[in-house]
Amino acid sequence: QITLKESGPTLVKPTQTLTLTCNFSGFSLTTVGVGVAWIRQPPGKALEWLALVYWNDDKRYSPFLKSRLTITKDTSNNQVVLTMTNMDPVDTATYYCAYRASRSLRFDKWGQGALVTVSS
Amino acid sequence: SYELTQPPSVSVAPGQTARITCGGNNIGRQSVNWYQQKPGQAPVLVVYADSDRPSGIPERFSGSNSGNMATLIISGVEAGDEADYSCQVWDSNSDNYVFGPGTTVTVL
Numbered sequence: 001q002i003t004l005k006e007s008g009p010t011l012v013k014p015t016q017t018l019t020l021t022c023n024f025s026g027f028s029l030t031t032v033g034v035g036v037a038w039i040r041q042p043p044g045k046a047l048e049w050l051a052l053v054y055w056n057d058d059k060r061y062s063p064f065l066k067s068r069l070t071i072t073k074d075t076s077n078n079q080v081v082l083t084m085t086n087m088d089p090v091d092t093a094t095y096y097c098a099y100r101a102s103r104s105l106r107f108d109k110w111g112q113g114a115l116v117t118v119s120s
Numbered sequence: 121s122y123e124l125t126q127p128p129s130v131s132v133a134p135g136q137t138a139r140i141t142c143g144g145n146n147i148g149r150q151s152v153n154w155y156q157q158k159p160g161q162a163p164v165l166v167v168y169a170d171s172d173r174p175s176g177i178p179e180r181f182s183g184s185n186s187g188n189m190a191t192l193i194i195s196g197v198e199a200g201d202e203a204d205y206s207c208q209v210w211d212s213n214s215d216n217y218v219f220g221p222g223t224t225v226t227v228l
Contacts, residue, residue, distance in 0.1 A: 037217070047155075047163065047206055049217035063121070063214050096162060105210040105217075106153040108174065110162040 002026035004036075004097050004111035011117050012087050018116060022080040022097030029055055029075045033102030036080040038071065040093040041113075048093075052100065053080055089118045122211035124220035131226045138194040140223045142207030145188060150209040152190040154183060157222075158203045166205075167192060194225070202227050 008020035020038070027034060037052040051071040052060045061069050070083045080097060094115045098107035125143040132138040142152060152170050155163035166177050170185040180195045194201055207220040 039217075039219075046221045047208075047219040049219065052217070060215055063216055104168070105151050106165060106168045106208070107155075107163075108165055108168075110164070113162050 002099055002109045004099060004109060006095060006097050006111045006114035008095075008114055008116065010115060011119065013120050014088055014118060016087050018082075018084045018087050018091070020082045020084075020095055020097075020114060020116075022082070022111060024078050024080070024097070024099065024111075027099060029053075029073055029078070029080070031055055031102060033104075035100035036073070037098045037100055037107060038080075038082045039096045039098055039107070039110075040091075041096070042090070042093040045093075050084075050095075051082060087118045092116065092118045121214050121216065122209070122218050124207055124209065124218055126205075126207060126220040126223045128221075129224045129226065131228055132194075132197045133228045134197055134199065136197055138197050138201070138225055140192040140194075140205050140225065142190040142192070142220050143188055144190075144209065147188055147190050147209065148186045150185070150190075152183065152185050153208045154181075154192045155206045155208065156201075156203045157206065163206065197225075197227055199227050201225060 004024040035054045038050040053071045053073045068085045094113040096113045097111045099109040154167040156166045157163045166181045167183040171183040182193045204222045206222045
């Protein structure tokens with residue numbers, strides 16, 4: 001059974017850096033083709049893909065936020081970490097991590113999400 | 121960048137068929153995925169690759185995709201199907217996973 005769970009601060013101040021951790025189980029990030037993504041959703045708004053790291057450590061970022069994002073993986077601890085710099089109130093959202101099955105273009109399983117509020 | 125359009129809301133009576141559209145330029149050439157999201161919950165994949173269902177998803181959920189429109193079809197709608205539904209594709213031109221704005225399905 002695949003599970004993912006996000007953790008991190010619930011409140012960050014403008015200009016600070018956000019660090020979120022995704023702990024997962026039920027699959028290995030060393031399996032060929034597998035990936036873990038970060039996706040966010042501002043309150044009442046649409047889902048927005050942020051970043052994805054593949055089993056081979058290849059990384060992809062949203063072209064709109066690329067300069068602010070870094071995604072890394074720790075396969076020994078089954079974790080994926082996302083950092084986002086220079087946080088702004090418009091970045092207030094629920095942040096999800098999600099499992100991308102081998103060689104697919106979809107997100108098969110999602111974590112419960114973590115609400116992050118950006119406010120001074 | 122590639123954009124997807126969806127109607128904000130769809131209303132349907134119990135037992136009837138709901139059709140939720142997702143528009144995009146030549147979307148018929150893309151592989152479209154659909155997610156169901158109930159209030160306060162994470163999205164759940166209900167249809168992938170235009171018309172396939174993950175295990176555990178009822179046969180009432182199906183999909184089609186052609187031309188500039190993809191459609192999620194929910195047959196025999198139940199009260200528990202009330203949720204937001206979002207379509208998603210991968211845009212190879214920008215190497216970007218794109219989501220639609222979402223459609224709220226209300227069961228009358």
